[in-house]
Amino acid sequence: MADSIGNIYGNALFEVCCEENCLDEVYGELGSIRDILFSQGQEEYVELLASPLVTENEKRAALEKVFMGRIQPVTLNFLCLVSEKGRIRFLPEICAKFKELYEKHNNIIEVTAVTAMPLSERLRDKLVVKLEAVSGAKIVLVEKVDKSLMGGIVLRYSDTEIDGSVRTKLDNIKAQIDGVIASVSYTHLRAHETDSYL
Numbered sequence: 001m002a003d004s005i006g007n008i009y010g011n012a013l014f015e016v017c018c019e020e021n022c023l024d025e026v027y028g029e030l031g032s033i034r035d036i037l038f039s040q041g042q043e044e045y046v047e048l049l050a051s052p053l054v055t056e057n058e059k060r061a062a063l064e065k066v067f068m069g070r071i072q073p074v075t076l077n078f079l080c081l082v083s084e085k086g087r088i089r090f091l092p093e094i095c096a097k098f099k100e101l102y103e104k105h106n107n108i109i110e111v112t113a114v115t116a117m118p119l120s121e122r123l124r125d126k127l128v129v130k131l132e133a134v135s136g137a138k139i140v141l142v143e144k145v146d147k148s149l150m151g152g153i154v155l156r157y158s159d160t161e162i163d164g165s166v167r168t169k170l171d172n173i174k175a176q177i178d179g180v181i182a183s184v185s186y187t188h189l190r191a192h193e194t195d196s197y198l
Contacts (some may be wrong), residue, residue: 001183002090003093004078005087005088005090005093005108006092006094006096006097007095007097008057009082009090009097010085010093010094010095010097010098010100010101011097011101013026013074013094014097014101014102016074016078017074020074020144022072022074023102023105025072025075026072026074026078026098027098027099027102029071029072029075029077030095030098030099031099031123032073032109033067033075033079033091034091036093037088037123038091038092039093045168046088046089047142048062048081049062049063049083049088050083050086050088050089052086059080059083059084060080060083060084060092061078063076063083064076064078064080065107067079071138082094094180103140104176105136106138107136107138107141108137108138108139108140109131109135109137109138109139109157109158110139110140110142110157111131111139111140111141111142111157112130112141112142112143112144112155112156112157113127113142113143113144113153113154113155113158114144114145114146114147114149114153114154114155114156114165115143115144115145115146115152115153115193116146116147116149116151116165117145117147117153117167118143118145118150119143119176120182124141124143127141127153131155139147144185149165149166149167150166150167150170151165151166151167152164152165152168152180153165154168155188
């Protein structure tokens with residue numbers, strides 16, 4: 001249900017933004033609003049916006065008090081709409097769909113780079129240039145640190161993972177060695193069984 005609601009409202013907002021020529025502005029605001037509303041300590045405010053006991057006018061007033069003059073009118077009207085329809089709790093899913101459509105529209109690919117240590121600015125820039133050359137898209141790089149990788153890099157985008165980490169290479173070598181040992185042990189066992197029949 002959350003995905004279908006996210007798709008319906010995310011698509012609707014995207015279409016309105018294209019018509020109103022405010023796609024970039026709303027994209028920049030939406031993620032921040034989601035983070036604010038769903039951060040710790042804002043539960044009562046979200047409950048108020050979601051409650052069927054609160055009137056549409058009261059919800060609009062509550063949103064205008066916080067956001068009026070700070071965000072695009074399209075964004076504010078959209079927040080009022082999802083609140084009035086009792087869908088404010090689905091804002092994260094709506095934002096995810098809107099983000100997906102925005103990135104597709106602008107030929108953007110978000111790539112997560114996982115490394116054992118933070119990337120230097122030089123390596124980060126070099127990686128982005130290389131990925132953009134290979135993909136033909138604008139790359140938005142999200143960096144994560146995982147010390148267990150030991151070295152190398154893991155790249156994740158869409159449903160794809162490219163694992164060039166030292167940990168995985170070592171795991172692969174270990175698996176190969178284990179396979180060789182198992183094969184040698186099996187051959188030795190078979191030879192021993194044959195000898196016992198002679």
